[in-house]
Amino acid sequence: MPVVLAQAGRHGPVVYAVSVAAQARGISEGARIVDVQAIHPDLHVEQADAPGDRKLLDRVAHWARRWCPWTVRDGADGIVMDVTGADHLFGGEAAMLRDIGTRFQMQGLTARLAMAPTRGAAQMLARFGAGRVICDTEDLEMCLAPLPVAALRIGADTDRLLQRLGLKTLGALMQVPRVALMRRFDRLAEEINPLVLLDRALGRTADPLNAPADARHWLARVRLPEPVIDPLPHLEALAQDLCVQLAEAEQGARQLRLTIYRVDGEWRSRDVATASASRDPAHLLRLLAGKLDGIDPGFGFDLLTLEALRVEPLALQQDHLEGRRDAQRDVAALLDRLTARLGPDKITWSAWVQSHLPERVEHALPALGHVAGQAPVLDRARPLRLLDPPEEIAVLYAVPEGPPARFRWRRVAYLTRRHEGPERIAPEWWRDRPGTRLRDYYKVEVGDGRRFWIYREGILGDGRGGDPRWFMQGIFA
Structure with missing residues (x-):
C-alpha cells in the first residue's frame, strides 16, 4: 500500500514525504493530496x-x-x-x-552517503549522486559536473532562471565566465547565490562546520562491592556529589531522577522536582527520602545513580551576614516537600491573568510550575474574599438605577445603609458568548457593619433577556 505524509499547504494539504511504494507510483513531494488521491484511491495518508x-x-x-x-x-x-x-x-x-x-x-x-573534501560537495553528492560516493580533491570538479544546478539549493526562482539560460548542470555553470554571472547575481544573498555556493563546494572559499557542543549530563553514581537492599544510607553521598558538580557550573537542579540497578538486570527509578533551582544537598535528600516507599530492590542492587534531568542557572551568592532566612527559599522548599508527599496535582499556586471579570483573574497551576515568592499587586478596591461562582440574591426593594435597598442572601434579609457605585464591567466580547449581559458593581454596607460586593447583571431594555438579576460577588474584611 502506498503511504504518504501530509502537511498544510497554500491550497490544501500537500505531500510531505512518500514511502517506497508511493515513490514507485510516481508520487512526489509537494503534490496536492486531493490530486494524488484521485489518481490512487488506495493511497493511505497520515499527518506529518x-x-x-x-x-x-x-x-x-x-x-x-x-x-x-x-x-x-x-x-x-x-x-x-x-x-x-x-x-x-x-x-x-x-x-x-x-x-x-x-x-x-x-x-x-x-x-544516502557521500564523502567529499568540502561540506557543500558532500551535501550535493549525497542528495543527487549515484549511490555511495567517495570523491577526492583531484576529482572534485569531475564529480560535481553532472549534478543539476538544483543541487546547490538556490531556490525555485534562481533555479528557473538558470534553466532558461541553458545552465542545467554544475559543469555548464563552471564553464560560463564569472564576470557575466556575477553582474546578474550580485544582489542575491549568499545563502542562494549560485556562484558563492559553487565556490564553497569547490573549496575556493571557507565553509566551516559549526557543530553544537554535546549536552552535558549531570550525573552522580555510587558502585557497591556487594548487593544491598536499602538505598537510604547512600543518598547523602549522591546528593553531595551532584551538588558539587552543579555548584562548579553555577547551576541548580529542577528535576532529579534516582535510579537503582538490581543484580537481576532490572532497574527502578523515582523522579522528584523542585519549585525553584536548588543545589542544597539536605533539601534534595529530604525529597528523595520520601520517594523510596514502594521501590522494589529485588535481591539487592549494586549501583545507584542520581541525575539532574533539568537544570537552571543559579549563581553563587553569599548568605545574609545577620543570619536572616530567605523567605522565598523557604516557601520553595515547603512546596517541594508537600508536592513530593501529596503529588503535583494536589499542591497548586495562584497564577494571575488579565481579565475584566473578577472570577477569571485567578487561575490555579501546579506549584512546581510557578516561581515561588512572586505575589500579585492587590487592588485595595476589591474584596479579599470572592465567591466562585457568585451567589444569586433576592431583591426585596430596589432603588431605581441604584443598589437594592433590601435584599436576602442565604435566607437572611439585609438593609442597605450605605453604598458606593456603580462600577460597570462590560462583557469580554473575545471570550464571552453573544448575548452576555454587562454588570454594574456596588459596594454596600448593611445594618450590622458588614460590607458586601454585589452586582446587577443586565439592565432593563438591553434586549438581552428579561429582568436584571442580582448576585453576591465578594465580602470585604
Whole structure:
C-alpha cells in the first residue's frame, strides 16, 4: 500500500514525504493530496509531524558522533559530519562509509552517503549522486559536473532562471565566465547565490562546520562491592556529589531522577522536582527520602545513580551576614516537600491573568510550575474574599438605577445603609458568548457593619433577556 505524509499547504494539504511504494507510483513531494488521491484511491495518508522529525534528526546527529566529534543537522533530512582525521580509526574512508550505512540500517533508517573534501560537495553528492560516493580533491570538479544546478539549493526562482539560460548542470555553470554571472547575481544573498555556493563546494572559499557542543549530563553514581537492599544510607553521598558538580557550573537542579540497578538486570527509578533551582544537598535528600516507599530492590542492587534531568542557572551568592532566612527559599522548599508527599496535582499556586471579570483573574497551576515568592499587586478596591461562582440574591426593594435597598442572601434579609457605585464591567466580547449581559458593581454596607460586593447583571431594555438579576460577588474584611 502506498503511504504518504501530509502537511498544510497554500491550497490544501500537500505531500510531505512518500514511502517506497508511493515513490514507485510516481508520487512526489509537494503534490496536492486531493490530486494524488484521485489518481490512487488506495493511497493511505497520515499527518506529518515536522517538529518531531527535527527532534529525531537532532538526536541522530548527536548519536552520529560515534564516528567523529563534529556533527550537525543539515536541513530537514540530512546530517553533516566532519570526519577529518577520523577515517583511519575505522579502516579507511570506504570502511567508514560501510559502517555508517550498516548502523543506520540497524536503526531502521535508510541513508544516502557521500564523502567529499568540502561540506557543500558532500551535501550535493549525497542528495543527487549515484549511490555511495567517495570523491577526492583531484576529482572534485569531475564529480560535481553532472549534478543539476538544483543541487546547490538556490531556490525555485534562481533555479528557473538558470534553466532558461541553458545552465542545467554544475559543469555548464563552471564553464560560463564569472564576470557575466556575477553582474546578474550580485544582489542575491549568499545563502542562494549560485556562484558563492559553487565556490564553497569547490573549496575556493571557507565553509566551516559549526557543530553544537554535546549536552552535558549531570550525573552522580555510587558502585557497591556487594548487593544491598536499602538505598537510604547512600543518598547523602549522591546528593553531595551532584551538588558539587552543579555548584562548579553555577547551576541548580529542577528535576532529579534516582535510579537503582538490581543484580537481576532490572532497574527502578523515582523522579522528584523542585519549585525553584536548588543545589542544597539536605533539601534534595529530604525529597528523595520520601520517594523510596514502594521501590522494589529485588535481591539487592549494586549501583545507584542520581541525575539532574533539568537544570537552571543559579549563581553563587553569599548568605545574609545577620543570619536572616530567605523567605522565598523557604516557601520553595515547603512546596517541594508537600508536592513530593501529596503529588503535583494536589499542591497548586495562584497564577494571575488579565481579565475584566473578577472570577477569571485567578487561575490555579501546579506549584512546581510557578516561581515561588512572586505575589500579585492587590487592588485595595476589591474584596479579599470572592465567591466562585457568585451567589444569586433576592431583591426585596430596589432603588431605581441604584443598589437594592433590601435584599436576602442565604435566607437572611439585609438593609442597605450605605453604598458606593456603580462600577460597570462590560462583557469580554473575545471570550464571552453573544448575548452576555454587562454588570454594574456596588459596594454596600448593611445594618450590622458588614460590607458586601454585589452586582446587577443586565439592565432593563438591553434586549438581552428579561429582568436584571442580582448576585453576591465578594465580602470585604
